[in-house]
Amino acid sequence: MTDEYLSQLNPPQREAVETIEGPLLIVAGPGSGKTRVITNRIAYLIQTCGVSPYKIAALTFTNKAAKEMQERLRQSLGQSALRISASTFHSFCSMILRQSGDKIGLANDFVIFDDDDQIAVVKRAMIECDIDPKRFSPRSILSAISSSKSQLLDVDGYRTKKSNYYEEIVSRVYEKYEEVLAQSSAVDFDDLLMKTYSLFEFDKSILQKYQDKYLYLMVDEFQDTNIAQYNIAKQLSESHKNLCVVGDPDQSIYSWRNADIRNILSFQTDYPKAKVISLEENYRSTKTILKGAKSLISANTSRVDKDLWTNNTEGTPIAVMEGYNEEEEAQLVIREIGRISESGGYSLGDISVMYRVNAQSRAFEMACQRYGVPYQVVGGVKFYQRKEIKDITAYLRLILNTHDDISLNRIINVPTRGIGQRTIDELTRVAHDMEIPLFEAIDKVTSLSNQEMDISVQLGSRAIRALSDFKNLITLMSNELDGSKLVSLIESVLAKSGLKKHVQSDDQAEDRIENIQEYISSAAQFSELQGRQALTSFLESISLVADIDSLEDGADFLTLITLHQAKGLEFPVVFVAGMEEGILPHMRSIESGDPSELEEERRLFYVGMTRAREKLYLMRSFRRGFRGGSGPSAPSRFLSEIPDELIMIPSREQTSPKPQEKSPKKNAGNQLRHMHATPKKPQKESFSNSKKPKPRIRRVVNKISPPNSDPVYKTGDKVKHHSFGDGIVLNTESTANDVQVTVAFKEGTGVKKLLASFAKLEKTDQ
DNA sequence: AATTAGGCATTTTTT
């Protein structure tokens, strides 16, 4: 049976699978069966070479990729696949630091600060250094710090390397920044990597422990790793050298996040004996699409040419379509979707719209809503970045760790409780003078007199009272931490803090409440753990998930996604929107004047093109909205880098009668009817003249109920979901035109809230 | 002293 899966591989794939000892670089072109090679290689290690699954670690870029790998392995290997460590670098490092971080003075219940928190820390550090946040942008200082950390350059290292005035400023902020993090017992994303690296350097016995644990190491998307990640991989494999990295330099699209393409070169110089295997047969795309992509990418000068080829059919030409503005661009896409799903048998789940910037999703979302096309937006305004979610999270962090000044600052007056800026400033000053966290300062200020503190405090009695109430509130909540379940803790925090009322009175209450419910149901997954443990794990999980992780495949939605997030995915039909100068390539890369930035844009487009299996559409619009106004938009230079003979430009008459057509709904309605996509309520124009604008939400799925075919679910029913598997109904809740069912699934999926009309749950009696 | 309302600049991509 070993032979069976080996015989399904082409010769280089097979060689990659069978090369298990020593350093190995797999250069995997798009669609070349990379995932297949990785999973087969692991299966080979376990089944043929008798390696224990415990000894294998696979590091991927996203949680989704990790999960997918585990799922595939489970299919070929059974339950033992769960013993393989498959995770992202960040969560892998987080695990190590929680286990052994105390050796370098890190509390094991550290919190992970996200982007917003980091900005807050930078601002605070700047103020403490007497640097005006208006003179230097906190964002750019943060990116300097982050870039430094990604290269394993700590404060001292940076200080000695700094060479100009700006870097002097950064170096001062960097130092304070680290102090604030340490005081808050928090780490940022880059720390997860850098601290793991220094832990290994600092204590070789710990490193050895992990080297012995992970005898076989694999790194996916190697072209997108940064220096820190590469060095950790090197450390871990130092003793056995069983390091297999998989990547494609042409798909390197994260240099702005300090990914360093030089890692691929370094790998070959660091391991001169490394075997290099290229996977060049593409199993995904038509000849036309592949030819177009190859021709495009060959315009990059700094690259090594590959010889990609495919046995697939010629396929249809690449369609280039132009709309008058972004609305029409979206309309064209929707109509084309209607056309091909009717004549080509494609369903919505086969189709994706990809764009450069999240803002572009708007026009498509509106078009989908108008024509009743169910869709999912990946990313956008990120779920865990929404205000209500960040607020409740800040409360939770604070009760777990009262040293967390950043979280305290966020919620000390949310909802408003009479603690204004002046009070906060004074409190900050006291905390700073006494060198204590803000929360402790509140305690001092409210319980001691000025003489007792030998520091004078300028606060009125009203402020003192408000602070005292706040302190009691947080203390009260902290006391619940150990006794109660995570879900009830969160509910209690919502109630006691007044956040619940606050949110309910918001003008977007409905959606915010829905978001909080989703938040609570994701917390329910941690119900086996106790008190602090549960909260720590929950907080960690929400810091490390990306939105891409929530992408449902299998479901029949149109997928709207950024080109960056689309990496690693594939769809039979792909629309790349916004093929214009300034969008793709992005303005910034043009203005920077750095040719390598333009090359990265080209790679990004290359990634987009190569996601398509059968049909590729390149969309552009003649005018594009820009900061309120709108202006003409020139076609992307990338369009001219695709040979004309591969391109077809459909005549406008076929697709769109008139740009200003007032009632396109009817036409499209007819075209789309068979998609089970009846428009949501008679909502039609409401998005344009309602005073309550529809909020942007992460995954907007049109709630369309198929007529009276809903089975009735009740608590305790056993059900089956096509992708989540078996589960038990915990609760049902009727909404306006649907029923929301809360189901606890087995096998790690946890508790989900689903809409009855969409989930297609099957009842499994007994 | 806190809140709120209106004015100003602002948006790349994300673990």
Added chain:
DNA sequence: ATGCCTAATT
């Protein structure tokens, strides 16, 4: 169109 800062308001 959204968020942050300043100025008017209670």
